[in-house]
Amino acid sequence: MTGGEAKLIDQAGRMLGPKAVITDPKEIEPWVTDWRGRFHGATPAILAPASREEVAQIVRLAAEHGVPLVPQGGNTGMAAGATPPADGSAILLSTRRMNRIRSISADSRLAVAEAGVILATLHETAYQVGLRFPLTLGARGSCTLGGLTSTNAGGTQVLKFGTMRSLVAGVEAVLPDGSIHDGLSALKKDNRGYSLDQLLIGAEGTLGVITAVALRLVPTIAARAVAWAGVESPAKALDLLRFLEARTHNIEGFELVPQDSLDLVLKHIPNTRAPLAGKHDWHVLVEATTSDTEIDIAGELEHLLGAALQQGIIGDAVLAANGAQADAFWKLRDTISEAERAEGQTLAHDISVPVAAMPAFIVEASAKVEQAFPGLVASGFGHLGDGNIHFHVRAASHAAPDWYEAEGEKVTRMVDDLVTDAGGSISAEHGIGQLKLAEFARLAPPGRIHVLRAIKQALDPLGIMNPGKLVP
Amino acid sequence: MTGGEAKLIDQAGRMLGPKAVITDPKEIEPWVTDWRGRFHGATPAILAPASREEVAQIVRLAAEHGVPLVPQGGNTGMAAGATPPADGSAILLSTRRMNRIRSISADSRLAVAEAGVILATLHETAYQVGLRFPLTLGARGSCTLGGLTSTNAGGTQVLKFGTMRSLVAGVEAVLPDGSIHDGLSALKKDNRGYSLDQLLIGAEGTLGVITAVALRLVPTIAARAVAWAGVESPAKALDLLRFLEARTHNIEGFELVPQDSLDLVLKHIPNTRAPLAGKHDWHVLVEATTSDTEIDIAGELEHLLGAALQQGIIGDAVLAANGAQADAFWKLRDTISEAERAEGQTLAHDISVPVAAMPAFIVEASAKVEQAFPGLVASGFGHLGDGNIHFHVRAASHAAPDWYEAEGEKVTRMVDDLVTDAGGSISAEHGIGQLKLAEFARLAPPGRIHVLRAIKQALDPLGIMNPGKLVP
Numbered sequence: 001m002t003g004g005e006a007k008l009i010d011q012a013g014r015m016l017g018p019k020a021v022i023t024d025p026k027e028i029e030p031w032v033t034d035w036r037g038r039f040h041g042a043t044p045a046i047l048a049p050a051s052r053e054e055v056a057q058i059v060r061l062a063a064e065h066g067v068p069l070v071p072q073g074g075n076t077g078m079a080a081g082a083t084p085p086a087d088g089s090a091i092l093l094s095t096r097r098m099n100r101i102r103s104i105s106a107d108s109r110l111a112v113a114e115a116g117v118i119l120a121t122l123h124e125t126a127y128q129v130g131l132r133f134p135l136t137l138g139a140r141g142s143c144t145l146g147g148l149t150s151t152n153a154g155g156t157q158v159l160k161f162g163t164m165r166s167l168v169a170g171v172e173a174v175l176p177d178g179s180i181h182d183g184l185s186a187l188k189k190d191n192r193g194y195s196l197d198q199l200l201i202g203a204e205g206t207l208g209v210i211t212a213v214a215l216r217l218v219p220t221i222a223a224r225a226v227a228w229a230g231v232e233s234p235a236k237a238l239d240l241l242r243f244l245e246a247r248t249h250n251i252e253g254f255e256l257v258p259q260d261s262l263d264l265v266l267k268h269i270p271n272t273r274a275p276l277a278g279k280h281d282w283h284v285l286v287e288a289t290t291s292d293t294e295i296d297i298a299g300e301l302e303h304l305l306g307a308a309l310q311q312g313i314i315g316d317a318v319l320a321a322n323g324a325q326a327d328a329f330w331k332l333r334d335t336i337s338e339a340e341r342a343e344g345q346t347l348a349h350d351i352s353v354p355v356a357a358m359p360a361f362i363v364e365a366s367a368k369v370e371q372a373f374p375g376l377v378a379s380g381f382g383h384l385g386d387g388n389i390h391f392h393v394r395a396a397s398h399a400a401p402d403w404y405e406a407e408g409e410k411v412t413r414m415v416d417d418l419v420t421d422a423g424g425s426i427s428a429e430h431g432i433g434q435l436k437l438a439e440f441a442r443l444a445p446p447g448r449i450h451v452l453r454a455i456k457q458a459l460d461p462l463g464i465m466n467p468g469k470l471v472p
Numbered sequence: 473m474t475g476g477e478a479k480l481i482d483q484a485g486r487m488l489g490p491k492a493v494i495t496d497p498k499e500i501e502p503w504v505t506d507w508r509g510r511f512h513g514a515t516p517a518i519l520a521p522a523s524r525e526e527v528a529q530i531v532r533l534a535a536e537h538g539v540p541l542v543p544q545g546g547n548t549g550m551a552a553g554a555t556p557p558a559d560g561s562a563i564l565l566s567t568r569r570m571n572r573i574r575s576i577s578a579d580s581r582l583a584v585a586e587a588g589v590i591l592a593t594l595h596e597t598a599y600q601v602g603l604r605f606p607l608t609l610g611a612r613g614s615c616t617l618g619g620l621t622s623t624n625a626g627g628t629q630v631l632k633f634g635t636m637r638s639l640v641a642g643v644e645a646v647l648p649d650g651s652i653h654d655g656l657s658a659l660k661k662d663n664r665g666y667s668l669d670q671l672l673i674g675a676e677g678t679l680g681v682i683t684a685v686a687l688r689l690v691p692t693i694a695a696r697a698v699a700w701a702g703v704e705s706p707a708k709a710l711d712l713l714r715f716l717e718a719r720t721h722n723i724e725g726f727e728l729v730p731q732d733s734l735d736l737v738l739k740h741i742p743n744t745r746a747p748l749a750g751k752h753d754w755h756v757l758v759e760a761t762t763s764d765t766e767i768d769i770a771g772e773l774e775h776l777l778g779a780a781l782q783q784g785i786i787g788d789a790v791l792a793a794n795g796a797q798a799d800a801f802w803k804l805r806d807t808i809s810e811a812e813r814a815e816g817q818t819l820a821h822d823i824s825v826p827v828a829a830m831p832a833f834i835v836e837a838s839a840k841v842e843q844a845f846p847g848l849v850a851s852g853f854g855h856l857g858d859g860n861i862h863f864h865v866r867a868a869s870h871a872a873p874d875w876y877e878a879e880g881e882k883v884t885r886m887v888d889d890l891v892t893d894a895g896g897s898i899s900a901e902h903g904i905g906q907l908k909l910a911e912f913a914r915l916a917p918p919g920r921i922h923v924l925r926a927i928k929q930a931l932d933p934l935g936i937m938n939p940g941k942l943v944p
Contacts, residue, residue: 107714108828152663163661165670166638179919188858189635189824190897191624191674192904192912193924193942198637198670202663219718242579246691249721352661356580388661425662432664440664447651451931452665458930459923470665 004065008091009045012058020054020097022046031072031092034080035139039434041084043070048094052172052180052211058093059209059464060178068464069093071205073116073144077151078350079433081204081469090467095146098211101125109217110169112184115146115210122215131217134161138334146210152202154429159385160252161218163429164201170214171197176207176460186214199455204431205466207459219291224252225298226287226326227305229317230280234359234384237284239313241385244286244304250297253287256362256384260377261336268342269335272328276316284314284384285333287326336381337390345395345403349415353424355387362389365418369393373411388428391415416443432470441472476537480563481517484530492526492569494518503544503564506552507611511906513556515542520566524644524652524683530565531681531936532650540936541565543677545588545616549623550822551905553676553941562939567618570683573597581689582641584656587618587682594687603689606633610806618682624674626901631857632724633690635901636673642686643669648679648932658686671927676903677938679931691763696724697770698759698798699777701789702752706831706856709756711785713857716758716776722769725759728834728856732849733808740814741807744800748788756786756856757805759798808853809862817867817875821887825896827859834861837890841865845883860900863887888915904942913944 013021022028023045032041049055062069068090072082084090095116104111106129113122119133119140126133135148137155147153149171154163161167169186173196183197200207231237237256244251259281266272276283288301298319305317320326340346353361366378375396380389393411395403416426420443432440441449449472456463456471485493494500495517504513521527534541540562544554556562567588576583578601585594591605591612598605609615609627619625621643626635633639641658645668655669672679703709709728716723731753738744748755760773770791777789792798812818825833838850847868852861865883867875888898892915904912913921921944928935928943 105828108826154661158661165667175919175923177919177922179922181919181923182917185826185895187824187895187897187900188827189626189630189855189860189900191899191901192897192916193920194671194675194679194927195637195673196920196923199666199927201667203666207666352659354580354657355660356577383661386660423657423659425659425664427663428659428661429663444664445654447647447649447653448665448668450649450651451647451653451668454930455666455671455927458926 002089004067005044005091008061008065008067011061012047015057016047016049016054020048020050022048031075031094032084034083035076035078039080039083041086042088043084043090043092044088046092046094048097050097052174055093055174055209055211056178056180059174059176062091062464063176063178063462066462066464067091068467069209070466071095071146071150071209073147074118074139074142076139076143077147077433078430079427079435081151081431081433081466082147083434085468093209095144095211102212104129106130110186110214111217112212112214113145114212115144117145119143119145119148126217127220130220132220133215134218135164135167145213145215149201149210149213150203150205151431154383154386154388156253156255156383158383159254165198167216168197168201168213169216171200171210172212173200173208173210176462176465181208184212184214202431204433204470206456206470208465221289222291222293223295223297224287224289224326225301226285226320226329227301227317228275228329229284229286229305230276230278230315231282231284231313232280232315233282234362236313237282237384238355238359240284240308243308243313247304248288248300250288250290250295250300251286252289253285254385255285255333255382256389257283257285257333257336257381258379259283260379261339261381262332264339264343265332265335268339269331272332272335275318275329275332278316280315285329340392340394343394344397345399347393347404347408347411349391349412350428350430351391351415351419351424351426352386352388352428353419353422355385357422358384358387358389361422365391365415368418369411369414372414373407376411412439434469437469437472476539477516477563480533480537480539481519483533484519487529488519488521488526492520492522494520503547503566504556506555507548507550511552511555513558514560515556515562515564516560518564518566520569522569524646527565527646527681527683528650528652531646531648534563534936535648535650535934538934538936539563540939541681542938543567543618543622543681545619546590546611546614548611548615549619549905550902551899551907553623553903553905553938554619555906557940565681567616567683574684576601578602582658582686583689584684584686585617586684587616589617591615591617591620598689599692602692604692605687606690607636607639617685617687621673621682621685622675622677623903626855626858626860628725628727628855630855631726637670639688640669640673640685641688643672643682644684645672645680645682648934648937653680656684656686674903676905676942678928678942680937693761694763694765695767695769696759696761696798697773698757698792698801699773699789700747700801701756701758701777702748702750702787703754703756703785704752704787705754706834708785709754709856710827710831712756712780715780715785719776720760720772722760722762722767722772723758724761725757726857727757727805727854728861729755729757729805729808729853730851731755732851733811733853734804736811736815737804737807740811741803744804747790747801747804750788752787757801812864812866815866816869817871819865819876819880819883821863821884822900822902823863823887823891823896823898824858824860824900825891825894827857829894830856830859830861833894837863837887840890841883841886844886845879848883884911906941909941909944
């Protein structure tokens with residue numbers, strides 16, 4: 001611990017009270033390794049302020065003593081953006097005690113909630129007033145609104161409702177100079193200069209600490225219908241999406257699953273079975289929802305899939321007969337990563353390309369990777385309608401235990417090159433954090449890096465806000 | 473003309489060819505006064521590049537010679553953000569020759585169009601492929617996409633589709649160092665650092681020159697229904713909006729009109745008549761649209777208004793019997809400003825407060841202004857559902873011709889104070905430009921100004937991009 005850290009902890013400790021300051025290494029330990037277990041950091045202390053004013057005091061102290069801060073919510077990030085550096089030079093600033101839902105309005109369809117509120121808690125609270133916060137993802141039981149905002153999180157409902165960027169109506173944050181930015185009045189129209197809210201969304205805590213957000217809510221779901229369809233190619237899957245979108249506004253989920261992934265799930269995940277009798281090279285999970293009690297959503301989806309079958313867009317389809325079967329269909333999609341881990345070593349890539357280019361990309365990039373690295377199996381699954389798939393590359397069955405270390409980086413560089421050549425993004429929804437920093441630096445146009453650095457330097461000249469993340 | 477300007481024009485002239493350089497004062501004259509005729513600038517030349525590469529060359533020359541550039545589209549801005557300074561120190565950079573629609577895709581529902589494309593041209597082109605760009609406003613026949621993006625323009629369709637910020641899927645721009653930012657691949661998900669696209673939207677050309685945008689399109693309208701309702705207060709008008717929104721997704725326009733404004737229109741605008749027989753203190757124009765040919769939109773709106781009448785939310789309502797009558801209803805709304813001008817001197821304020829706070833604001837702020845300035849008439853009309861009204865203050869009938877100069881600033885300061893106290897914005901949709909720069913500087917929190925200046929300085933350290941606008 002350097003002198004600056006000791007002084008900061010001492011002063012912050014007196015300010016916050018004993019409960020909000022953790023210095024016991026055993027209590028710290030769970031929070032300094034990232035979700036995927038790949039990055040291991042260290043910190044002399046976790047500070048957990050309970051209000052934006054306390055955050056502001058900590059930030060001012062950190063600036064005074066030159067001690068970096070690493071903001072952290074649920075520690076569920078996929079790119080190690082909330083893991084402190086290994087040298088212990090930074091203090092972890094946990095938002096978990098800022099966990100109040102300050103207001104929720106059925107009339108305005110807005111919730112104002114603090115950064116440490118767990119996503120599932122917001123879901124439940126909104127539901128109690130007849131509304132819904134439509135963004136959801138696997139970590140909903142532990143991820144926080146501050147983290148979701150700072151990483152511009154996506155998930156499975158982006159097709160209809162967008163990412164956090166579309167759902168955040170306003171941001172409250174403590175800026176690196178300790179001043180408070182209050183964007184929570186959530187004006188629908190406000191043209192007074194550069195949007196600081198938009199700048200903070202997806203900034204991974206490098207421009208300030210988000211302390212609260214105003215979020216848009218939508219009506220609750222009155223009914224949903226889930227179907228599973230077999231298609232011969234990703235191109236046909238996209239044809240199906242276009243066909244559906246031209247005929248209804250109710251498609252909320254549209255997930256692509258290759259036969260290979262389905263086989264792995266059926267092999268490794270208990271209590272799973274294939275929805276369709278025949279074999280199809282590719283599959284699509286479709287979810288339609290409506291908030292209108294008068295719409296027969298199952299009938300609508302069945303009718304549309306019947307028409308798609310007749311037009312040769314799909315090879316077969318089945319509608320979930322009830323909620324349990326719908327959940328079973330989703331389980332097939334949601335356990336792909338788990339099944340892959342059971343099968344062996346897998347390299348995951350969260351990438352996007354323009355939606356129209358995705359079908360060709362999946363097929364061509366998979367072939368190129370498999371050709372360059374004989375024995376590997378490459379495939380893409382996920383959010384086809386967002387142009388965002390999880391492009392996974394599996395080690396050969398006979399791969400050595402250190403395959404990941406030995407060959408992983410080369411494979412990832414090839415995938416990232418292919419994505420960049422296709423005009424895509426090497427980080428569709430997980431962010432850059434530490435995980436993708438080197439690849440981002442390698443592939444981004446120099447002008448892009450220059451702009452990011454200039455903005456970072458302008459707002460955080462002392463470099464105390466989450467250094468070593470996002471900005472190469 | 474200083475030496476720097478002469479060199480820049482000479483070099484740019486050789487680069488662009490004679491047609492793209494205008495130095496004749498007579499040809500320049502229409503472009504150096506703002507739309508409202510309140511700001512008069514001067515410039516030694518207008519440069520009209522035809523490509524982003526030409527823009528980049530001009531920006532690099534401008535940086536080299538230290539000559540400021542003022543980007544301009546259709547010169548229809550409401551805050552004089554595209555009017556050059558009066559001392560002739562800046563060159564006008566017109567985007568009008570960059571007027572190609574580069575691509576339009578019915579599948580992707582995306583258009584990529586250059587900054588100088590006129591809004592009405594995009595409307596027509598989209599319509600030809602069965603799609604619609606939903607943002608529209610009075611100046612659609614002359615305003616450009618670059619200007620609309622740079623001012624984050626709104627209009628009458630924001631309720632359903634949002635402002636430009638929601639409709640822009642990607643931005644191409646030349647940054648102040650002459651580098652090109654290309655965000656046109658329009659990825660639906662891309663989490664590679666701070667969103668430069670979002671930073672450029674609404675930046676009024678102070679951070680770079682937007683050269684093209686990717687825009688989201690929606691299905692064309694299959695049917696529309698327009699109604700006029702009488703209500704007793706702005707609160708009841710908002711009740712009506714909530715009532716409708718809870719029952720249909722098809723409300724696209726919702727405009728509040730006070731009886732006083734309607735009276736002025738009926739008095740001054742030929743061929744107008746009141747839609748309702750009785751008198752009502754307030755009125756609402758409602759437009760419902762659908763892209764679904766199977767929906768009976770007129771029947772739906774009639775049914776809902778009938779229910780609202782029964783519940784005492786509205787006092788009366790009439791559905792337009794046909795397109796001509798619908799247009800006649802809209803004319804009553806769209807000619808309010810014209811009627812006010814015919815009546816006498818009027819001060820216009822484009823302001824917003826949180827939607828839920830707007831009904832009380834309209835009533836209370838009007839009363840306070842009329843009390844503080846006896847003889848003046850204050851009222852608000854416009855986009856109630858966006859929390860954005862045009863708060864207009866009319867001079868007393870006996871006012872001196874110089875009332876505007878004598879008392880206007882004091883009135884505006886009072887309105888701006890009331891808006892700020894209500895947590896609102898002194899510029900809801902028109903921007904800051906030159907018009908509101910002093911008031912913005914007076915009322916913004918110091919931290920806000922600091923951040924804007926820091927970002928401006930970071931991206932445009934030489935201060936060559938539209939100086940004197942937006943950033944106090």
